[in-house]
Amino acid sequence: MLHRPSIWWLAATLSVLAITSSSSAQTITVNNKTVAADESNVSPAVDVATGHGGFESLQLTDRVLANLTGLKLSNISLFAFDNDTQSPEPKCKSMPGDASYPSKATWEALDLLTGGALIRTVPLGSACYEGEYYDEARCQFLINNWNDSDTHVPDPSSVMSPLFEGATCEPQDAALGKDCTLGGFPAYSLNVTTVAQIQLAINFARRTNIRLVVRNTGHDFLGKNTGQGALSLWTHHLRDIEVIHDYESAGGSYRGPAFKLGAGVMVYELYEVAEREGYTAVAGECRTVGVTGGYLAGGGHAPVTPIHGLGSDQILSVNMVTPDGRFITADETQNQDLFWAIRGGGPATWGVVTSMTVKVHAKTVMSGMTWDTTTTAMNISDDTFWKAIEAYWTRYPEFSDAKSYGYCRMSALPEGGYAWRAKPLMVPGMKLVDFKKLVKPLLDDWAALGVDPQIEFFEHESLYGAWSRHFPVERVGSPYARTASRLLPRKNWEDKELMAETIKTIRGIVEEGAFLVHYNINADEPENTPESSVNPAWRDVIMFNIIGLTWDADTSEEEVAAIHNKLTNDLAQRLKDISPGAGGYLNEGDVMDPEFAQSFYGEHYDRLLEIKNRIDPKSVFWAPTAVGSEGWYVTGQEEYVTKQNGRLCPKCASKY
Numbered sequence: 001m002l003h004r005p006s007i008w009w010l011a012a013t014l015s016v017l018a019i020t021s022s023s024s025a026q027t028i029t030v031n032n033k034t035v036a037a038d039e040s041n042v043s044p045a046v047d048v049a050t051g052h053g054g055f056e057s058l059q060l061t062d063r064v065l066a067n068l069t070g071l072k073l074s075n076i077s078l079f080a081f082d083n084d085t086q087s088p089e090p091k092c093k094s095m096p097g098d099a100s101y102p103s104k105a106t107w108e109a110l111d112l113l114t115g116g117a118l119i120r121t122v123p124l125g126s127a128c129y130e131g132e133y134y135d136e137a138r139c140q141f142l143i144n145n146w147n148d149s150d151t152h153v154p155d156p157s158s159v160m161s162p163l164f165e166g167a168t169c170e171p172q173d174a175a176l177g178k179d180c181t182l183g184g185f186p187a188y189s190l191n192v193t194t195v196a197q198i199q200l201a202i203n204f205a206r207r208t209n210i211r212l213v214v215r216n217t218g219h220d221f222l223g224k225n226t227g228q229g230a231l232s233l234w235t236h237h238l239r240d241i242e243v244i245h246d247y248e249s250a251g252g253s254y255r256g257p258a259f260k261l262g263a264g265v266m267v268y269e270l271y272e273v274a275e276r277e278g279y280t281a282v283a284g285e286c287r288t289v290g291v292t293g294g295y296l297a298g299g300g301h302a303p304v305t306p307i308h309g310l311g312s313d314q315i316l317s318v319n320m321v322t323p324d325g326r327f328i329t330a331d332e333t334q335n336q337d338l339f340w341a342i343r344g345g346g347p348a349t350w351g352v353v354t355s356m357t358v359k360v361h362a363k364t365v366m367s368g369m370t371w372d373t374t375t376t377a378m379n380i381s382d383d384t385f386w387k388a389i390e391a392y393w394t395r396y397p398e399f400s401d402a403k404s405y406g407y408c409r410m411s412a413l414p415e416g417g418y419a420w421r422a423k424p425l426m427v428p429g430m431k432l433v434d435f436k437k438l439v440k441p442l443l444d445d446w447a448a449l450g451v452d453p454q455i456e457f458f459e460h461e462s463l464y465g466a467w468s469r470h471f472p473v474e475r476v477g478s479p480y481a482r483t484a485s486r487l488l489p490r491k492n493w494e495d496k497e498l499m500a501e502t503i504k505t506i507r508g509i510v511e512e513g514a515f516l517v518h519y520n521i522n523a524d525e526p527e528n529t530p531e532s533s534v535n536p537a538w539r540d541v542i543m544f545n546i547i548g549l550t551w552d553a554d555t556s557e558e559e560v561a562a563i564h565n566k567l568t569n570d571l572a573q574r575l576k577d578i579s580p581g582a583g584g585y586l587n588e589g590d591v592m593d594p595e596f597a598q599s600f601y602g603e604h605y606d607r608l609l610e611i612k613n614r615i616d617p618k619s620v621f622w623a624p625t626a627v628g629s630e631g632w633y634v635t636g637q638e639e640y641v642t643k644q645n646g647r648l649c650p651k652c653a654s655k656y
């Protein structure tokens with residue numbers, strides 16, 4: 001099925017033109033007459049290609065480029081595909097203010113060719129700051145809802161971990177007399193709705209040597225979705241979901257139901273369609289995380305991982321635009337290296353994914369329990385609390401074998417004691433009667449200790465019921481937090497002494513004030529999964545830990561530095577010390593991990609790096625802790641945290 005670029009697509013975009021025409025406007029020459037190029041004579045540079053449906057049929061082709069060259073559109077060479085495999089000496093990325101940075105007229109060419117999809121960045125918080133964007137009601141809304149991911153998702157450039165853009169233009173800071181600057185935000189975003197627009201942008205960024213970033217929902221915890229002076233590809237509007245009841249994978253390893261997901265599809269949209277169509281989908285727990293963006297490329301853990309594997313284990317086929325600007329399919333029979341790399345080897349590294357086709361599974365029953373309490377509410381001592389925790393944690397291998405997904409959080413309270421919740425501890429595929437049998441010995445131990453967290457049991461006939469009722473709403477938007485993670489292997493439970501040491505170490509970290517998000521999860525590889533690059537540490541995991549430290553607006557600079565250092569060099573190191581050779585989860589890991597390659601990619605790093613250098617010889621894509629990131633740095637950073645509010649430069653090369 002082919003879709004023609006329709007008139008609405010041309011017209012709708014004009015109202016959002018962020019660049020006004022000026023005397024330096026682009027020109028084209030037709031019949032020896034030079035006229036201003038505008039929407040009436042330069043159609044968006046797009047061709048209708050066969051082999052793909054929907055937005056993926058709208059592509060940039062050599063035919064289109066030849067046509068535009070014929071029309072003498074200025075700057076057209078800046079949009080050409082890569083035509084060599086040379087790896088020139090890397091140079092710092094070009095930034096606003098540099099002579100080499102694209103002029104206004106050059107940006108206008110990009111805007112014209114993309115049908116007016118270019119958006120100049122106006123930070124979301126600017127409604128709170130004096131000037132042309134000030135809007136009192138909107139500002140109040142932003143202040144009241146800053147911790148809700150829904151506030152950030154629909155904005156082209158806002159990020160949910162503002163630490164990494166330099167916490168500039170935060171709504172609540174306007175009252176403190178701070179300025180709203182662009183900080184680590186991109187200079188422009190492109191609101192992409194076709195493959196052609198992504199191709200034009202990648203070619204443009206590569207040929208002008210500007211920084212390119214990709215932003216989908218803005219959820220990333222490491223600042224991989226933003227960059228000062230960058231062009232950002234905003235994939236949020238690629239929201240198609242195609243249901244394929246009987247899919248046969250290219251290599252023949254899978255036959256069954258599958259969904260083809262556009263790059264902007266979010267978890268809740270996927271779960272809703274799966275529920276309606278009678279399937280279970282593998283995705284995360286936060287409603288608005290993007291599925292084929294950071295989540296699947298990074299591995300992705302899910303409530304049903306214990307029975308169906310990791311998110312990346314579901315991927316059957318990937319459509320993407322590579323750093324040379326070409327649109328390709330990677331699966332078991334073509335572009336196999338990329339197919340291996342993109343399934344776990346991280347986002348923002350190999351190109352821009354436009355869609356992924358993923359396995360879905362039959363619906364199944366979900367049973368489990370939740371609690372949400374404090375030691376005060378339970379009227380127990382800290383010592384009793386830790387005995388209750390020990391009774392639970394020592395059962396992790398047994399629960400893992402039963403395919404449990406335990407999602408808990410605990411933290412020391414300022415007034416003493418601990419907050420403790422499980423939302424939820426469940427077993428996908430298990431009836432409630434059996435679940436109760438499984439947890440009875442644990443609950444008996446707790447009763448004997450006098451620990452009653454006021455458990456609520458549940459049973460639902462599908463994931464959707466359990467997920468929509470028993471999972472927490474996660475808060476975002478704090479610039480005062482840093483996290484690290486560790487995938488603790490089964491080995492730590494096999495030896496009694498090491499198990500005791502493991503529990504003692506984690507307890508110590510919590511007692512010292514870190515919050516602990518922990519999952520009891522089993523991420524075994526499902527049968528017939530083609531080899532992938534996902535961190536091998538996932539396959540041995542029994543307990544996945546995220547630890548975090550927080551501070552606040554009043555914390556002194558020295559203390560903030562000490563907190564960052566403590567997280568990376570002390571607390572996270574203690575978890576490494578008890579699990580040598582294990583790893584961390586790249587989507588929820590420590591951006592400053594000094595051994596990030598080993599931690600996030602394990603034994604796959606060398607092969608991933610070889611593929612990266614081959615597929616992206618001109619370093620179009622870069623993100624902190626991504627494969628190949630060690631060759632670059634962001635200027636002007638403290639040694640204890642890398643933010644994206646500086647210029648991206650190669651570590652050993654000529655200056656700009």
Ligand SMILES: Cc1cc2nc3c(=O)[nH]c(=O)nc-3n(C[C@H](O)[C@H](O)[C@H](O)COP(=O)(O)OP(=O)(O)OC[C@H]3O[C@@H](n4cnc5c(N)ncnc54)[C@H](O)[C@@H]3O)c2cc1C
Pocket residue numbers: 160213214215216217218219220221224225235263283284285286288289290291292293294295298299300301302347348349351352353354474475476587588623
């Ligand atoms: C509240 C919350 C809950 C979470 N729960 C889970 C969970 O249950 N399980 C889990 O595994 N993870 C979870 N995560 C982590 C989540 O997987 C990552 O934050 C992930 O990076 C989010 O991807 P995104 O596309 O939504 O976000 P973005 O911040 O928009 O993008 C994330 C990364 O992907 C890149 N990217 C986005 N789209 C594309 C594309 N089309 N092509 C190439 N690169 C792209 C971006 O450049 C960036 O590097 C959670 C995160 C949050 C904030």
Ligand SMILES: *[C@@H]1O[C@H](CO)[C@@H](O)[C@H](O)[C@H]1NC(C)=O
Pocket residue numbers: 031032
């Ligand atoms: C365009 O101009 C050239 C000389 O500048 C002339 O040779 C040619 O005939 C002109 N073409 C048209 C279509 O007028």
Ligand SMILES: *[C@@H]1O[C@H](CO)[C@@H](O)[C@H](O)[C@H]1NC(C)=O
Pocket residue numbers: 041046047063064067
């Ligand atoms: C080439 O340009 C002509 C004139 O503007 C236009 O009608 C035609 O559709 C273009 N073809 C392609 C492939 O872009």
Ligand SMILES: *[C@@H]1O[C@H](CO)[C@@H](O)[C@H](O)[C@H]1NC(C)=O
Pocket residue numbers: 024025026074075078102103105106
């Ligand atoms: C792009 O075209 C404009 C207008 O013709 C010109 O001023 C500018 O120098 C060109 N930019 C590049 C990078 O060639």
Ligand SMILES: *[C@@H]1O[C@H](CO)[C@@H](O)[C@H](O)[C@H]1NC(C)=O
Pocket residue numbers: 077080083084
């Ligand atoms: C590659 O393309 C650029 C821009 O169109 C051009 O200047 C260059 O000569 C081309 N090189 C080769 C080897 O074709």
Ligand SMILES: *[C@@H]1O[C@H](CO)[C@@H](O)[C@H](O)[C@H]1NC(C)=O
Pocket residue numbers: 012016119156191193237
């Ligand atoms: C982005 O594009 C979509 C689809 O065309 C459109 O609905 C939306 O209004 C655009 N958003 C902005 C901010 O340009």
Ligand SMILES: *[C@@H]1O[C@H](CO)[C@@H](O)[C@H](O)[C@H]1NC(C)=O
Pocket residue numbers: 379
């Ligand atoms: C809390 O526990 C202590 C003993 O540990 C007991 O004396 C006290 O009455 C309890 N308080 C409540 C409100 O149950």
Ligand SMILES: *[C@@H]1O[C@H](CO)[C@@H](O)[C@H](O)[C@H]1NC(C)=O
Pocket residue numbers: 146147172475476477478479480
């Ligand atoms: C909510 O956002 C504010 C900034 O507006 C931040 O200070 C606070 O830490 C955030 N709270 C959470 C729970 O993330």
